[in-house]
Amino acid sequence: MRIIVATVLVSLTFITVSFTLEEGISEEAGIDYAGSTVIHAGTLLAIAGEEPLSEKSIVVKDGKVAAVVDGYVDGNQIQDTELNIIDMSDKFVMAGMMDMHVHLASRGPDPAERALHGITNSHKTLMAGFTTVRDLGAADDTIFKLRDGIENGDLIGPRIFAAGNIIGVGGRANGKECNGPESCRRTTRDMISAGADWIKIYASCSGGRLCSHPDGSPMFFADEVEAITEVAKKYDVKVAAHSHPRDSALQVLEYGVRSIEHGSFINEDAMRTMIRDKVYFVPTVAVMDMIEEGFENPDADPIMEAHNRVFYENNPPTIYEAYKMGVLIATGTDAGVVPHGKNYREVERFVELGIPNSDALKMTTINSADLLEKSEELGTIEAGKIADIIAIDGNPLETIEDVRNVVFVMKDGIVYKD
Numbered sequence: 001m002r003i004i005v006a007t008v009l010v011s012l013t014f015i016t017v018s019f020t021l022e023e024g025i026s027e028e029a030g031i032d033y034a035g036s037t038v039i040h041a042g043t044l045l046a047i048a049g050e051e052p053l054s055e056k057s058i059v060v061k062d063g064k065v066a067a068v069v070d071g072y073v074d075g076n077q078i079q080d081t082e083l084n085i086i087d088m089s090d091k092f093v094m095a096g097m098m099d100m101h102v103h104l105a106s107r108g109p110d111p112a113e114r115a116l117h118g119i120t121n122s123h124k125t126l127m128a129g130f131t132t133v134r135d136l137g138a139a140d141d142t143i144f145k146l147r148d149g150i151e152n153g154d155l156i157g158p159r160i161f162a163a164g165n166i167i168g169v170g171g172r173a174n175g176k177e178c179n180g181p182e183s184c185r186r187t188t189r190d191m192i193s194a195g196a197d198w199i200k201i202y203a204s205c206s207g208g209r210l211c212s213h214p215d216g217s218p219m220f221f222a223d224e225v226e227a228i229t230e231v232a233k234k235y236d237v238k239v240a241a242h243s244h245p246r247d248s249a250l251q252v253l254e255y256g257v258r259s260i261e262h263g264s265f266i267n268e269d270a271m272r273t274m275i276r277d278k279v280y281f282v283p284t285v286a287v288m289d290m291i292e293e294g295f296e297n298p299d300a301d302p303i304m305e306a307h308n309r310v311f312y313e314n315n316p317p318t319i320y321e322a323y324k325m326g327v328l329i330a331t332g333t334d335a336g337v338v339p340h341g342k343n344y345r346e347v348e349r350f351v352e353l354g355i356p357n358s359d360a361l362k363m364t365t366i367n368s369a370d371l372l373e374k375s376e377e378l379g380t381i382e383a384g385k386i387a388d389i390i391a392i393d394g395n396p397l398e399t400i401e402d403v404r405n406v407v408f409v410m411k412d413g414i415v416y417k418d
């Protein structure tokens, strides 16, 4: 009789456990929870562009997402394992945002000052929920040291993909010299051996100068662009091209650049080429904040103001047209020109242009990861991805300004803000 009772009890216990697994961790019952952190996500935008999910548990282990499972997994369900539970059951949880155009360590003439700014700006950026950035231009190699310091855990900041010095035609404020194909080849090689993850080129004049003419001339000769892109290709480094006038974009697009930055006067031909070749557009529309502020300044130089007015009136419709045509777009603020730590402004600006919230969130996660060619590791919350996870008070799918309310930041599985 005793034996029968015991058997029944064991059976019942077995049924109970099976039921719990069914209800609680149905998809991934085989997970080894030892040493993991579990985030209870009230609303989970695992993949921007898709519908958000509710009441999920994100299992994080060894810096990666081990699984996303239904319901709130807790210690009672997992025997013999101490779980570190992070309760975000009343938050909106999504992948860390990314800013594809920043200048973290570019301010001031003094290298020490630039380094200190770089450290502060990196901290601000990460706290704003931006876990990855592409730094497109610094005055020296400081940015590589900053990148490495963050990577090895000495400093706090986002994961950085850095270009270092911008390559231009040389001369005052025109970038590191590229003057004739030989010189361009040498400079590009030098940048890569100094540690550049990306090559950034000045294909046109800078927006800070009088560069608001659609017919403005490209800076490089064709063979110079060819030399740069050839070297970059050889070392598997991508090229980002700063370009305002129409022809500088058309020129560099012939040579396999990965992204057009600003692109103020790109035309339909350029857009079609970008769609065909999967070239990204990083329009840095957050700069309009600075331009708007300038309009308020009674002492502003009238010539500069007229120049800014052209950008201000032309850029928003150009960006929206590119979006409607299907050009790949990623978020990039040009922080350094605009304040660091307000990187969310680009996402907000996209929505102001008429882009739906879900697409704007996709541009700052999935598209940015794709631009970096890191889609296998970054951009979504799925098993196998790096655990870059943020939580927000509110719901940016409904109210885009909620992207400002980042209350939790995890990068590489480590919590930096809670």
Ligand SMILES: [Zn+2]
Pocket: 101, 102, 103, 136, 137, 334
């Ligand atoms: Zn820039």
